[in-house]
Amino acid sequence: MKIILEVTFPHEPFNALVRAGSIDTKMAEILESLKPEAVYFTDNDGKRSAIIITDLSDASKIPTLAEPFFLTFNADIRIRVAMTGEDLQKSGLKTLGQKWA
Numbered sequence: 001m002k003i004i005l006e007v008t009f010p011h012e013p014f015n016a017l018v019r020a021g022s023i024d025t026k027m028a029e030i031l032e033s034l035k036p037e038a039v040y041f042t043d044n045d046g047k048r049s050a051i052i053i054t055d056l057s058d059a060s061k062i063p064t065l066a067e068p069f070f071l072t073f074n075a076d077i078r079i080r081v082a083m084t085g086e087d088l089q090k091s092g093l094k095t096l097g098q099k100w101a
Contacts, residue, residue, distance in 0.1 A: 001055065001056055001057075001081055002037075002053065002054075002055060002056075002081070002082045002083065002084060002087070003053070003054050003055065003056045003065065003079060003080070003081060003082065004051065004052070004053055004079075004080040004081075004082050005034075005050075005051070005052040005053075005054060005065055005077060005078075005079055005080075006044070006049065006050075006051055006052075006077065006078040006079075006080070007049060007050045007051075007052065007069050007073075007075050007076070007077050008044045008045075008047050008048075008049045008075060008076045008077075009047060009048040009049065009050075009069075009073050009075050010047065010073070010074055010075065010076075011047065011048075012074075013072075013073060013074060014048055014073055017073075026072055029068075030068040030069065030072065031052075033064070033068065034052065034054050034064075034065060034068075035054065036052045036053060036054040037053045037054055037055070038052070038053040039051070039052050039053075040052075053082075062079065065077075065079065066079070
């Protein structure tokens with residue numbers, strides 16, 4: 001299933017990793033393990049953040065998404081399930097609409 005992972009990084013320890021010159025290595029290691037479809041870096045309420053699109057085969061894999069960010073950055077995360085247009089077409093909305101209208 002398609003997952004949108006929103007990560008918000010507190011200023012520390014992120015700033016310390018930038019100053020130490022190790023942020024690139026840490027981030028690359030995490031992203032390599034997640035194998036995301038897309039990653040966008042932006043801000044969230046004045047803090048560094050990332051929006052990561054990836055696939056999740058099983059809910060038991062949620063810690064593989066979250067823990068690297070928790071343990072490395074003390075980050076806050078939000079995990080959202082997303083559908084593609086194809087998923088929406090297969091969802092049965094017409095039947096549900098008829099049933100619950």
